[in-house]
Amino acid sequence: MQMIAIEFNLNGILVKAEVNPGVRLIDFLRDEYGLTGTKEGCGIGECGACTIILDGKAVNSCLILACQIDGKEILTIEGLANSGELHRLQENFLKKGAVQCGFCTPGMIISAYSLLLLNPNPAEQEIREAIAGNLCRCTGYKQIISAIEESIVVNIEND
Amino acid sequence: MPQKIVKSKIIFEGEIVETIGEVSTEEYERWGANENLKVVGKPVSRIDGYDKVSGSAVYTFDKILQRMVYARTLRSPLPHAKIKRIDISKALKVNGILDVITFQNTEDIDWYWNSSKLFDPHLRYQGDEIACAAAETAELAEQALKLIEVDYDELPFAVNTKKALESDPEKLTGFKKPDLFTYDRGDFSKGISESDESVEDTFTTPVVIHNPTEVHCSTVAWDGGKLTVWDSTQAIFSVRNAVADSLKININDVRVIKKYMGGGFGSKLEAGKYTVMAALLARRLGRPVKIYLDRREMNLAVGNRPDSHQTLKVWGKRDGTITAMSYKSFGAVGAYPQGAAANWPFRTMYKCPNIKVEDQNVFINAGRARAFRAPGHVQGVFALDSIIDDFAYKIGMDPIDLRLKNYAEVDQVFNVPYTSKLLKEAYSAGAQAINWDLRNKIPGSGNGVIKRGIGMASQIWWGGGGPPAHAMLKLERGGYLTVISGTQDIGTGTYTILAQVAAEILEIPMEKIEVILGDTGVGPYAPSSGGSQTIASVAPAVRDASEKMKSKLISAAAAIMEIPEDKIKYNNGEIESIEDPAKKLSIADILKELREESLLMNGSREANPDGYTTNSFGAQFADVSVDTETGKITVNKIAAAHDIGRPMNQKTLENQFHGGILQGLSYALMEERVIDESTGQVVNLNMHDYKIPTVKDVPKIEIIIVSKSDDLVNNVGAKGIGEPAIIPTAGAIANAVYNAIGVRIKSLPITPDKVLNAIYKFN
Ligand code: FES
Ligand code: FES
Numbered sequence: 001m002q003m004i005a006i007e008f009n010l011n012g013i014l015v016k017a018e019v020n021p022g023v024r025l026i027d028f029l030r031d032e033y034g035l036t037g038t039k040e041g042c043g044i045g046e047c048g049a050c051t052i053i054l055d056g057k058a059v060n061s062c063l064i065l066a067c068q069i070d071g072k073e074i075l076t077i078e079g080l081a082n083s084g085e086l087h088r089l090q091e092n093f094l095k096k097g098a099v100q101c102g103f104c105t106p107g108m109i110i111s112a113y114s115l116l117l118l119n120p121n122p123a124e125q126e127i128r129e130a131i132a133g134n135l136c137r138c139t140g141y142k143q144i145i146s147a148i149e150e151s152i153v154v155n156i157e158n159d
Numbered sequence: 160m161p162q163k164i165v166k167s168k169i170i171f172e173g174e175i176v177e178t179i180g181e182v183s184t185e186e187y188e189r190w191g192a193n194e195n196l197k198v199v200g201k202p203v204s205r206i207d208g209y210d211k212v213s214g215s216a217v218y219t220f221d222k223i224l225q226r227m228v229y230a231r232t233l234r235s236p237l238p239h240a241k242i243k244r245i246d247i248s249k250a251l252k253v254n255g256i257l258d259v260i261t262f263q264n265t266e267d268i269d270w271y272w273n274s275s276k277l278f279d280p281h282l283r284y285q286g287d288e289i290a291c292a293a294a295e296t297a298e299l300a301e302q303a304l305k306l307i308e309v310d311y312d313e314l315p316f317a318v319n320t321k322k323a324l325e326s327d328p329e330k331l332t333g334f335k336k337p338d339l340f341t342y343d344r345g346d347f348s349k350g351i352s353e354s355d356e357s358v359e360d361t362f363t364t365p366v367v368i369h370n371p372t373e374v375h376c377s378t379v380a381w382d383g384g385k386l387t388v389w390d391s392t393q394a395i396f397s398v399r400n401a402v403a404d405s406l407k408i409n410i411n412d413v414r415v416i417k418k419y420m421g422g423g424f425g426s427k428l429e430a431g432k433y434t435v436m437a438a439l440l441a442r443r444l445g446r447p448v449k450i451y452l453d454r455r456e457m458n459l460a461v462g463n464r465p466d467s468h469q470t471l472k473v474w475g476k477r478d479g480t481i482t483a484m485s486y487k488s489f490g491a492v493g494a495y496p497q498g499a500a501a502n503w504p505f506r507t508m509y510k511c512p513n514i515k516v517e518d519q520n521v522f523i524n525a526g527r528a529r530a531f532r533a534p535g536h537v538q539g540v541f542a543l544d545s546i547i548d549d550f551a552y553k554i555g556m557d558p559i560d561l562r563l564k565n566y567a568e569v570d571q572v573f574n575v576p577y578t579s580k581l582l583k584e585a586y587s588a589g590a591q592a593i594n595w596d597l598r599n600k601i602p603g604s605g606n607g608v609i610k611r612g613i614g615m616a617s618q619i620w621w622g623g624g625g626p627p628a629h630a631m632l633k634l635e636r637g638g639y640l641t642v643i644s645g646t647q648d649i650g651t652g653t654y655t656i657l658a659q660v661a662a663e664i665l666e667i668p669m670e671k672i673e674v675i676l677g678d679t680g681v682g683p684y685a686p687s688s689g690g691s692q693t694i695a696s697v698a699p700a701v702r703d704a705s706e707k708m709k710s711k712l713i714s715a716a717a718a719i720m721e722i723p724e725d726k727i728k729y730n731n732g733e734i735e736s737i738e739d740p741a742k743k744l745s746i747a748d749i750l751k752e753l754r755e756e757s758l759l760m761n762g763s764r765e766a767n768p769d770g771y772t773t774n775s776f777g778a779q780f781a782d783v784s785v786d787t788e789t790g791k792i793t794v795n796k797i798a799a800a801h802d803i804g805r806p807m808n809q810k811t812l813e814n815q816f817h818g819g820i821l822q823g824l825s826y827a828l829m830e831e832r833v834i835d836e837s838t839g840q841v842v843n844l845n846m847h848d849y850k851i852p853t854v855k856d857v858p859k860i861e862i863i864i865v866s867k868s869d870d871l872v873n874n875v876g877a878k879g880i881g882e883p884a885i886i887p888t889a890g891a892i893a894n895a896v897y898n899a900i901g902v903r904i905k906s907l908p909i910t911p912d913k914v915l916n917a918i919y920k921f922n
Binding site for chain 2: 022030031034035036037038039040041042043044046047049076077078080081086090091093094095097099100101102103104105106109128131132133134135136137138139140141142143144145
């Protein structure tokens with residue numbers, strides 16, 4: 001099979017790779033880079049466990065091919081913490097008890113991160129909207145909403 | 160050392176289990192209320208939280224090994240058939256496809272309590288395992304499955320429980336009709352003759368699917384004759400035993416590890432065929448194998464909450480005294496032996512001297528049932544609390560007053576007292592939180608298109624835990640502590656709570672405590688994580704080990720400081736002379752002096768108290784609005800008041816209750832496995848068609864814990880909380896809907912079409 005050469009920014013680092021055109025982005029990230037924080041819950045765009053940021057927007061990495069990210073910027077859950085220091089959202093998920101089994105957590109945090117990027121001061125309704133595609137079977141969502149609310153400050157990009 | 164081997168009784172997922180096991184005979188002073196404690200009961204953050212929020216937690220699904228290959232499973236497309244011919248040769252010709260196993264090229268391995276085989280050519284449901292293929296990638300393995308040729312002899316089937324009950328069961332599965340379960344108490348006809356009124360109705364509940372977010376999966380690797388299994392499981396020891404038995408190898412040649420898992424809710428309480436298939440492939444290939452199910456398979460083949468068709472009748476006096484009750488139910492266990500009974504709450508929840516129970520398990524050609532968060536009770540309470548409300552309204556009594564009138568002071572099946580029961584307190588706290596007085600005194604009497612209603616239901620569950628359950632402590636240089644036990648944290652917070660218990664006793668800061676669970680090669684035995692028994696079983700073992708470690712530290716300090724032990728006290732993690740507090744040693748000092756790198760201590764769960772039974776209790780109250788034009792139900796609020804003994808960690812407790820209530824809400828209103836009766840095919844096999852709740856379905860929830868501690872149940876006073884949370888939700892919502900519209904919907908889930916039909920028929 002003809003491999004495709006791509007170049008992209010992965011969690012702040014420019015990388016080059018050769019990818020098989022049929023490989024999904026989620027597998028590429030997990031298998032090639034060991035970034036297993038991006039989870040697979042369904043593989044068909046229904047659960048949000050695989051959410052990553054692609055050029056500033058939250059997307060399901062199970063629905064994208066690796067070869068489509070040429071020239072783009074990718075942020076995964078592993079890229080959110082800064083030299084071991086958790087991002088405010090991660091801190092608040094911990095503090096507010098928004099984590100149970102934790103399998104939905106990376107996708108949930110990434111969706112919330114994308115929301116705050118686009119809308120630094122969301123109302124509760126907007127928070128619910130933003131994570132409506134992220135399924136959690138454990139927590140009942142309440143603590144997740146409060147963790148996101150707690151993370152609201154205007155100017156998140158200055159973090 | 161005060162340890163003893165004793166006979167003990169525990170109730171696990173509704174089964175009474177007699178155990179003989181080693182217990183601690185040490186009696187410890189009870190802790191009193193949480194206000195007296197420093198760490199236990201506090202809203203401590205999860206100690207595994209960093210791993211989970213940073214994305215660094217490695218779940219079984221994330222386990223990647225060198226030279227690992229992928230395995231996928233071919234499943235029966237038909238609800239009932241026999242394999243006439245199977246040919247794997249085409250699959251094996253493709254580059255990258257490494258192996259395919261079927262019943263033809265593997266040894267016979269018994270499964271489902273010897274009723275079937277790992278690969279059984281007799282396929283009894285859509286989803287039954289036919290073959291398993293290993294390849295360099297998962298996609299190639301899936302391609303292999305498509306290249307396997309199978310010819311089938313199609314056989315008659317039934318996927319409708321009622322129809323299956325009326326057919327010859329041996330024609331459907333080859334199994335005999337399961338025995339009818341019966342239970343009688345008192346003098347039934349006398350009970351009837353004493354009554355003034357009666358109510359009778361039939362309630363049905365759907366099959367629902369666990370759907371944890373992490374799919375079932377294992378990664379397995381052989382090292383010589385030793386097998387390591389990483390499995391997403393609630394029961395590492397059960398998996399170890401099943402795998403060793405299946406492969407006919409020694410138990411200590413199998414090591415099962417589960418560090419993090421993405422939920423289970425009962426579906427991961429038993430070993431899966433997939434793990435054994437992966438082990439066989441790995442042995443044949445000499446390479447590690449990762450096997451997983453996809454979401455479609457999750458909805459077909461790893462269990463469900465069985466359906467129920469419950470007919471209940473209640474007789475009683477006009478003053479509310481219930482004099483007799485009868486219960487007749489049947490439910491589908493699926494295509495292989497399992498239980499579907501839902502009659503436990505009926506037998507024990509409300510006081511009634513004269514009762515009659517008949518419960519029939521039915522085989523159908525669909526996925527087998529499995530324990531699902533409070534098996535039986537969720538179905539049972541919905542029906543029971545619906546009929547109890549009907550009786551209350553019939554005699555014009557407040558539904559809570561009726562429940563109080565028939566309050567069971569003792570367990571009616573075993574005729575023994577409870578270690579604690581604060582259900583009355585739960586009724587009054589919940590009633591206040593929901594504004595009980597605002598309910599419609601006459602159901603359906605509200606005005607307008609949107610009608611509001613309030614309803615409630617009671618909860619009973621076990622969850623007192625019991626022996627055997629052990630823990631080990633390792634205290635190391637610098638005063639660092641490791642707690643080790645063979646239980647597992649399935650996401651509920653076990654890691655954190657066990658650390659809290661050790662921190663409480665030894666007064667070591669939480670940051671210095673590490674907890675290792677989920678490894679049969681390391682931890683002493685502790686039970687599987689089901690039945691809400693983990694904390695009630697294992698936390699007391701950790702307390703036992705910690706108290707003994709404390710004594711050991713005191714005796715070490717005595718030797719070092721040359722002071723008699725009774726002149727020494729343990730104070731804030733330091734050991735000091737009572738007479739001269741300046742003379743003291745830290746734990747780190749002691750370890751240094753002893754020239755030991757580690758101090759070890761074992762601890763065990765004590766026996767359950769004789770002459771008692773342990774149950775948790777509670778009541779949930781629902782406030783709903785029903786749109787009588789569209790049939791849409793909005794749950795405005797759930798108030799949950801529970802007696803669960805000591806709350807061990809306020810944060811993880813809130814998670815458990817919110818999550819359980821939301822699962823109960825979606826059981827009441829949304830979830831249902833649907834099978835096309837003419838083809839036997841499940842039609843909702845993904846999460847788009849099989850709805851689990853999203854953040855938009857969340858109502859306002861108020862949690863009230865009415866208990867402080869159950870001092871009889873165990874040395875930490877805790878009863879389990881995972882299952883109580885879900886038990887009464889559907890019953891409370893159903894009663895609230897009835898209170899709103901004045902017509903009873905007797906079948907879950909209560910979807911808008913059922914609401915409209917009921918209203919239309921009634922008018
Ligand atoms: S795995 Fe991508 S949405 Fe579920
Ligand atoms: S915490 Fe388990 S799925 Fe969300």
